[in-house]
Amino acid sequence: MHEDKYVEIFNLVKAYPNPYGDDIKVVDGFELNIKKGEIIGLLGHSGCGKSTVLTMLAGLNEISDGGIIVDSREISGPGPDRSVVFQSPCLLPWLTAYGNVMLGVERVFKHATKAQRKVIVEYSLSVVGLADSMHKYSRELSGGMQQRVGIARAIALKPKVLLLDEPFGRLDSLTRMDLQDVILGILDREKITTMLVTHDVDESIYMCDRICMMTNGPHAKVGKLIDVDFQRPRVRSEMIEHPKYYDYREQILSFLDECELEKEKIAKQKAKVA
Amino acid sequence: MSIKYKILKAIDVAGLNFLRPVILLCYGEEPEEQIRKIGLFIAVPIMAFCLFLYLWGLFAPMHKTKSGEVPTPSVVWDSAKGVWAFHVREKNKANAYNLEGDSRDKLLEQAQTRLSELEPMVARVNEQLAEADGAMQSSLASKIEPIKAELDSSKNAMREAQKARQADLQARAKAIAADDTAAKEKLLEDYRAHLAQIETERESLRSYEEQIDEIHNADFPQRAEAIRAQSAIAEERQYLVKLIDTLENNRQQKLSDIETRLEGFESSYYEASGADLLKHAKSITRTESLMVNAADSEYAKPMTLPDQVLRSVACVFAGFLVASLIAIPVGIVCGLSPIMMSALTPFIALFKPVSPIVWLPIFFIIVGGFIPDPDKHWLIAGLAELPLIGWMKINPAFIASALTVAMCSLWPTLVNTALGVASIDKDHINVARVLRLGFWSRLIKIVIPSSLPLTFAGLRISLGVGWMVLIAAELLSSSEGLGKFVWDMFNNGSSQTFAQMFVVVFVVGIIGLLLDRIMIVFQRLVSFDESPTSI
Ligand SMILES: Nc1ncnc2c1ncn2[C@@H]1O[C@H](COP(=O)(O)OP(=O)(O)OP(=O)(O)O)[C@@H](O)[C@H]1O
Numbered sequence: 059m060h061e062d063k064y065v066e067i068f069n070l071v072k073a074y075p076n077p078y079g080d081d082i083k084v085v086d087g088f089e090l091n092i093k094k095g096e097i098i099g100l101l102g103h104s105g106c107g108k109s110t111v112l113t114m115l116a117g118l119n120e121i122s123d124g125g126i127i128v129d130s131r132e133i134s135g136p137g138p139d140r141s142v143v144f145q146s147p148c149l150l151p152w153l154t155a156y157g158n159v160m161l162g163v164e165r166v167f168k169h170a171t172k173a174q175r176k177v178i179v180e181y182s183l184s185v186v187g188l189a190d191s192m193h194k195y196s197r198e199l200s201g202g203m204q205q206r207v208g209i210a211r212a213i214a215l216k217p218k219v220l221l222l223d224e225p226f227g228r229l230d231s232l233t234r235m236d237l238q239d240v241i242l243g244i245l246d247r248e249k250i251t252t253m254l255v256t257h258d259v260d261e262s263i264y265m266c267d268r269i270c271m272m273t274n275g276p277h278a279k280v281g282k283l284i285d286v287d288f289q290r291p292r293v294r295s296e297m298i299e300h301p302k303y304y305d306y307r308e309q310i311l312s313f314l315d316e317c318e319l320e321k322e323k324i325a326k327q328k329a330k331v332a
Numbered sequence: 333m334s335i336k337y338k339i340l341k342a343i344d345v346a347g348l349n350f351l352r353p354v355i356l357l358c359y360g361e362e363p364e365e366q367i368r369k370i371g372l373f374i375a376v377p378i379m380a381f382c383l384f385l386y387l388w389g390l391f392a393p394m395h396k397t398k399s400g401e402v403p404t405p406s407v408v409w410d411s412a413k414g415v416w417a418f419h420v421r422e423k424n425k426a427n428a429y430n431l432e433g434d435s436r437d438k439l440l441e442q443a444q445t446r447l448s449e450l451e452p453m454v455a456r457v458n459e460q461l462a463e464a465d466g467a468m469q470s471s472l473a474s475k476i477e478p479i480k481a482e483l484d485s486s487k488n489a490m491r492e493a494q495k496a497r498q499a500d501l502q503a504r505a506k507a508i509a510a511d512d513t514a515a516k517e518k519l520l521e522d523y524r525a526h527l528a529q530i531e532t533e534r535e536s537l538r539s540y541e542e543q544i545d546e547i548h549n550a551d552f553p554q555r556a557e558a559i560r561a562q563s564a565i566a567e568e569r570q571y572l573v574k575l576i577d578t579l580e581n582n583r584q585q586k587l588s589d590i591e592t593r594l595e596g597f598e599s600s601y602y603e604a605s606g607a608d609l610l611k612h613a614k615s616i617t618r619t620e621s622l623m624v625n626a627a628d629s630e631y632a633k634p635m636t637l638p639d640q641v642l643r644s645v646a647c648v649f650a651g652f653l654v655a656s657l658i659a660i661p662v663g664i665v666c667g668l669s670p671i672m673m674s675a676l677t678p679f680i681a682l683f684k685p686v687s688p689i690v691w692l693p694i695f696f697i698i699v700g701g702f703i704p705d706p707d708k709h710w711l712i713a714g715l716a717e718l719p720l721i722g723w724m725k726i727n728p729a730f731i732a733s734a735l736t737v738a739m740c741s742l743w744p745t746l747v748n749t750a751l752g753v754a755s756i757d758k759d760h761i762n763v764a765r766v767l768r769l770g771f772w773s774r775l776i777k778i779v780i781p782s783s784l785p786l787t788f789a790g791l792r793i794s795l796g797v798g799w800m801v802l803i804a805a806e807l808l809s810s811s812e813g814l815g816k817f818v819w820d821m822f823n824n825g826s827s828q829t830f831a832q833m834f835v836v837v838f839v840v841g842i843i844g845l846l847l848d849r850i851m852i853v854f855q856r857l858v859s860f861d862e863s864p865t866s867i
């Protein structure tokens with residue numbers, strides 16, 4: 059069924075050469091299907107290969123083996139149909155917030171009139187709460203505001219898939235909660251298929267429809283999938299009080315602990331062999 | 333509050349941050365801190381400069397050269413004023429040549445009254461000079477007389493002594509027997525002693541003469557002052573005479589003269605008949621062509637220092653423009669393509685260290701090949717017609733100097749641009765990749781803006797290098813400008829021109845400083861990050 063396999067990742071492999079020139083498969087046999095409009099979280103220990111999977115889906119990182127299909131077409135290279143928000147906002151510093159968003163909009167909506175493009179840019183900036191700071195340069199914006207511009211830039215392109223790689227990683231917890239709600243608001247309205255890479259267990263439960271937990275690398279793949287069965291739009295305070303919430307939390311944490319234990323076991327074995 | 337912010341911002345952009353504490357002090361912010369900063373950034377440099385002037389004035393007169401003493405600051409200042417006065421006067425004369433009607437008459441009258449005012453002053457300064465001369469002679473005489481008397485008396489005494497010794501030796505020589513070797517040896521020794529004695533006596537006489545010379549050469553401030561006053565007035569008088577001469581023979585006057593002559597010829601032509609007709613016709617046509625020449629004539633104004641400064645600045649900008657037009661595109665290509673970079677690296681490494689002194693003759697010959705006859709070449713003629721730069725008389729020497737500047741100054745821009753393009757942020761490249769920007773829009777929207785700060789840093793260095801190179805190039809190529817001015821002054825070799833060379837030092841320094849400031853402003857305007865530009 060097409061709707062269920064809007065994004066299809068099959069047998070995805072990424073091999074990096076180690077310092078001696080041998081290939082190490084960092085990600086090996088990663089398989090995942092994403093439904094249309096779904097928000098899927100990617101969770102795992104640091105260094106397991108989450109960013110690698112996400113950048114391969116974005117097309118910024120070459121695929122060693124396997125493939126990715128988006129909307130019935132296999133991807134090759136990056137494109138504006140899969141827009142990315144990175145951990146650092148990486149805005150173009152010589153452009154204003156408006157200019158940064160406009161750069162992509164001009165490119166994607168080639169046939170729109172100037173006025174239409176302006177409306178799109180202004181709308182996306184006001185959605186993330188930057189209506190008053192549109193014409194500021196990135197050096198004049200705080201880190202949180204810069205990240206908002208990054209989000210506005212991504213959603214203004216009306217992408218098929220939105221890729222978020224720890225978009226709140228560098229923000230303080232208040233700003234982080236703020237931005238979580240901003241993104242959820244947009245996604246509830248626009249129903250964009252989204253992949254969210256995160257470290258934060260609570261964040262993943264609050265934001266995602268499904269959480270994909272990766273095993274530790276090398277040879278990382280999908281370890282466990284959890285459906286988060288809460289209605290949208292979600293209310294943070296209600297969720298936190300719900301017993302299911304703690305159930306999910308428990309499941310995720312125990313999986314992560316298992317991974318950690320396994321890692322230690324392997325390390326001990328290696329030490330013995332040595 | 334916002335005005336203060338704007339002023340501070342403007343100061344920052346202009347790179348005049350040393351004024352910051354002054355502004356803050358005016359607004360009463362942390363007065364003690366601001367006063368400390370003013371002391372550090374304004375008072376200390378000023379004091380250091382004053383100390384420098386003092387030491388200069390102290391040590392300069394100690395060294396005597398062929399062109400007189402090394403000039404002191406005040407001499408250099410006077411010389412700068414002289415250079416400026418010369419410029420103003422030449423300008424006035426050139427202007428006088430073009431004046432017509434009332435304004436001409438007015439200026440003529442002014443010049444004549446001033447000249448008549450000057451005449452008594454000329455007499456007075458001449459008198460003063462004569463007086464000073466007299467005073468100097470008498471003072472010299474009074475100082476030299478006793479020394480001379482001493483000299484004469486000791487000369488006489490020595491001559492007597494010499495004669496006596498000579499006679500004594502002769503008498504002894506006669507008395508020596510043929511086989512008395514000991515006595516002969518003694519005589520030889522004494523004769524040697526006699527010669528040595530003569531030498532030391534001469535030496536002592538010479539020291540008297542040196543004393544006299546020293547007195548002759550010593551400064552006589554009163555007379556020097558009188559000479560200066562006299563030459564200043566003589567110069568002004570000379571100028572006024574020339575000005576009046578120019579006014580009386582300016583274009584309009586010449587034209588009306590010729591016109592009356594023409595009328596005369598014409599009337600006699602119509603009165604005449606027969607064979608004379610042709611003779612008169614010849615006179616008429618010749619006068620007509622004279623008239624055309626007179627109408628086109630200009631005052632032959634020599635290049636003055638300010639003109640030469642303008643021409644030098646124009647030359648450096650011409651070279652800088654050529655350098656930028658080459659270096660920026662090539663730098664971008666090198667930054668984009670490792671193949672081009674690797675292909676061009678040997679050229680950069682090889683040509684960068686080559687001195688302008690080597691490039692200039694090469695360019696001079698190459699340009700000469702393109703423009704064998706400058707007076708008839710379309711490019712030179714076309715440039716001479718242009719409104720703002722026509723007066724500069726751009727010639728092959730100018731072009732060769734500009735190309736030398738370009739050749740020597742393009743490297744910093746090229747290398748910096750290549751570096752800026754090559755070291756573009758990977759995140760920014762990713763933005764371009766996600767948006768699938770084409771080559772040109774990637775270049776224009778991402779690559780060039782991100783390399784702009786480094787490119788401008790390179791341009792700033794290039795302009796500085798170009799300015800240094802230019803002076804040497806002009807000096808070698810005799811292209812009218814600061815370099816040629818220095819060379820002319822050097823060849824002139826008088827103490828006045830020696831001082832003018834010091835004036836050039838400051839002119840070159842100040843202009844170099846201004847060029848650098850301008851580039852700092854540009855650099856600040858394009859720098860998007862807050863990285864401080866070094867001042
Ligand atoms: N360019 C590269 N060359 C070699 N190895 C790499 C390269 N990029 C990543 N790796 C390796 O791949 C593994 C996965 O990296 P990745 O960045 O995907 O981890 P991650 O899950 O995103 O970690 P984090 O949560 O800390 O961001 C790491 O062990 C890393 O060392």
Ligand SMILES: [Mg+2]
Nearest residue numbers: 108109110223
């Ligand atoms: Mg990562």
